Amino acid sequence: MVDFAKVRAIDFHTHAEEPCCGPRDDGYDEFQAGMAAYFRNPAGSKGMLPTIDDTAAYYRERTIAAVIFPVDAERETGFRRYSNEEVAEACARNDDVLIPFASIDPAKGKAGAREARRLVREFGVKGFKFHPTMQGFYPNDRSAYVMYEAIADEGAITLFHTGQTGVGSGMKGGMGMRLKYSNPIHLDDVAVDFPDMPIVLAHPSFPWTEEGLAVAQHKPNVYYDMSGWSPKYFPELFVRYANSILKKKMLFGSDWPAITPDRWLADFEAMPFKDEVRPLILKENAMRLLGVA
Known part of the structure; x- marks a missing residue:
């Protein structure tokens, strides 16, 4: 298990991008090349993405x-999903640094x-990642x-993924990705109907x-992870809320691997976050959310 007293930070958003066993799915190389171009990151080139064990070694x-997860979007993208069980087993091999989520x-x-219940009970999965744009659904759809x-x-x-996505950016038709599904206002309904279920934007x-800031401020069970952007590009209002009324929710x-912690943390250090807020964002808020504080 993770010794939270010894780690200096908890990365709440990392991807298990490579299959645990077997080759990539057909078409996945083109998709990853598009992602690499969007994030200006060569990691998307064929054969260059880290395995889960590689990720564990890095962290x-x-x-x-690190919280790590696959994304089940096979219905919309046609790419077969990676086994949640295999991801959880890889996390178990590296449970000193990896915290398993499923999709x-x-x-x-x-x-x-039924699968979700089994993954929690039998594999120790702590949470579930949804990507409304890639999965093609509104989060507040009753289904x-x-x-x-x-x-x-x-x-x-x-x-839940929220906002624009690098997935399909610049590709013909955006690879079929529809941005409308990922407006965080749809999660306001979910927060009302499931007030005891933690929701991370x-x-x-x-x-x-x-x-998104309004939903996180208004609903006690809604949090924000600050991934997908270098902190130097954060909107000023986002930084202001993180420094004040949402300091215990950020x-x-x-x-990862689109943006590395090395890059994110270096840029975070240069941003005007308050000294008392930095440890909350980097570790303490995640510990409380995970129930280990």
């Missing part, structure tokens, strides 16, 4: 713990809800509620940053 060297397309309904009910019953965390939610997140 171990830096004394940082299930909510369109899988009752079968997906997703059977999934949320299972997650809430098991005491797990939900994490991923990224600064551009171009709906104000909506979470360090990188978006």
